[in-house]
Amino acid sequence: MSKTRAFRSPKRRGRAKTGALPSDLYAYAEAKPSPRIGRPPKLEPETWTVTDDWPDPLPVTETEIDLFEAWFGDFFDELFGPSS
Numbered sequence: 001m002s003k004t005r006a007f008r009s010p011k012r013r014g015r016a017k018t019g020a021l022p023s024d025l026y027a028y029a030e031a032k033p034s035p036r037i038g039r040p041p042k043l044e045p046e047t048w049t050v051t052d053d054w055p056d057p058l059p060v061t062e063t064e065i066d067l068f069e070a071w072f073g074d075f076f077d078e079l080f081g082p083s084s
Contacts, residue, residue: 077083
């Protein structure tokens with residue numbers, strides 16, 4: 001390592017260059033993604049495979065039932081009628 005580099009002030013490292021800011025700081029949201037290289041994936045649903053490896057019956061705890069009843073109780077009452 002050269003002497004000039006070894007004695008360089010640590011305050012200067014990683015500083016941003018000064019200059020005019022862009023007119024729109026949110027322009028990154030409008031940036032188009034770079035094109036993919038190669039053949040695009042096939043999006044034909046006929047070629048998809050759906051695998052269900054969940055146990056039957058699906059285990060549900062009492063806490064999960066209480067949570068759904070607390071948040072969606074009104075909706076369930078409208079859909080299925082009031083509980084007895």
